[in-house]
Amino acid sequence: MPNENHMPTNCIIVDDEPMARDVVRRYVHMIPALKLIGEFGNAIEATMFLQDQSVDLIFLDIRMPQLSGVEFVRSLRNMPKIIFTTAHKDYAHEGFELDVTDYLLKPIRFDRFLKAVNKALPPKQQELETHGITNGEKIEPAISFIYLRAERKMKKVSLDDIIYIESDRDYVKVYTENGFIITRQTIASVEAMLSESQFVRIHRSYIVSVSKLKSFTTETVEIGNKELPIGKLYRNNFLKLQSN
Template structure:
């Protein structure tokens, strides 16, 4: 557990619903004192991760296949701070029997999320609230990187290295200055992790880095040696932000 001089607070998200993970991920990114080091769609993968890594807090769904959130907590030898995130009120009693920090009902509001984090680390309450306020005022996450899941590990990707992102149905290709990263995530879930001041959706299948934009027309954008289409639904917003 972090002490007064140790930052950030390491956390993971465990939830089988992609949209629910998106919400919690965005909230974590709003609080610079929190560092997301893992994201899992089931408790078994999270168990494997925790065999090699320690964390300070787990945002944990309860009703999941194979292994429920409560069964997962009972299986842990060392239990970090636990904040349950669930749509089912009936599990509240069982959750609190495990002496968890808090119990958040979906849909989760940011103020309620922040209160739960403050409850987990009361000694850092002022620091957490101040950092969150700055991030909220700026309207973007404070992190300069994201983590993408590759098989059973999380790969750190610097935002400044990303050229553009392409969706291919069941997976996403992230084109960087050095390589191409393929991850089984939706383009919407990746978009939720990105700073709006650095990236923009130009098509249902493409997100581009604004700093890597070489040129554009009303129909296309040029990134590196690649020309990408601008979708009709995204054109007005893109051109407006470019002052055109």
């Protein structure tokens, strides 16, 4: 680990899913105490990198082809801090048997990510300001856009342009001011990339932009030219947020 005179903590990301790497990369960039020095789509590439470079912290997926995250950790001679990032909670016990710093279940929210990072930082770096923490007052990190994989490329989407998001089985439709984008991923993975102050989940199939809401009842919301249902599991949280 680096010394404690506020030197940044060097980190890498190892995950075979581009969208998952995108989320972690944006979170890392929100924390000045972290310095991203590499990202890899598999553990073999990361192994080659570590032959010539030393790192302080690895954000590591567990379930990857060729060499799993668990196998990768066991192969390390000098193990840095490890934060597992995975969509499979069944692997949690393996992570803690390896004495990793933390275990993050996808989709990863920023507040949970920050808590894990603080465990990995040297004491004098813990609780340092992020882009969303200033003078001890916590505000939400400024996120202005996300990337969505569509039509075999990564499309940049401004959060201000998003009206609402709809889940359609294995796909998600993101409705914007300029039409819609279809991406093959879960609505939960998209939700994890969004700002909680700008978007709210109202149904297992819908996320809406708070600023685009025209009206609402206890059963539905009117947004754009659509009326969307509010699910029972999400009703109390939605109504509570609107009353604040």
